[in-house]
Amino acid sequence: MHMGRGIINQGEDGGAPIILDKSIGERPDTEEPEPETSKPARPHHCSLCGKSFSQLMNLKRHERTHIGDKPHHCSHCGKSFTRLEHQKKHERTHTGEKPFHCSQCGKNFTRLGSLNEHKRIHTGEKPFHCSLCGKNFTWLASLNEHKKIHTGEKPFHCSQCGKNFARLWNLKEHERIHTGEKIYKCSQCGKSFTWLGDLKRHKRTHAGEKP
Structure with missing residues (x-):
């Protein structure tokens, strides 16, 4: 088989050139590709939905979601749970335990998710973005409320007069017209x-201001 050759040095004193085999150290024209890194094997398959798991214990835990098996029971109210961590989280509603602590203000929380949401008050983070006007919000619920401005949605309905409202608290305020409820009380004279x-205007009369 003919091998490619090439001159790499003319040699000293004009001597004969030194010719070496060019194939030495060269990468072959055809080279087998390196095998792809194989994904972790997931040999355990759920017979009901086909989902795969790397560990048998994870498959067993998953299968409970299909058969309704809830082996973890709350010692306070008897409610059952598929997973132990869900039982522990639930039991805090009975014990009042709040293991998650805010390092900024010292407030404690039952759930880690609640602590992370609370921290936005300190950081000013507003991760929820309105795609229609670009306004940002700290809470998802606030974004959902805001979107009703764009859509015109008014899902809260007054059963007395049929008027509709975008926000629940607007409906609650409106309903006082029908019920006559007076929830704001003057601490100085007791008037409601x-x-x-109306309460703020009334308080000016005690301070000697014109209402």
């Missing part, structure tokens, strides 16, 4: 008012 604005 339906609206907060």
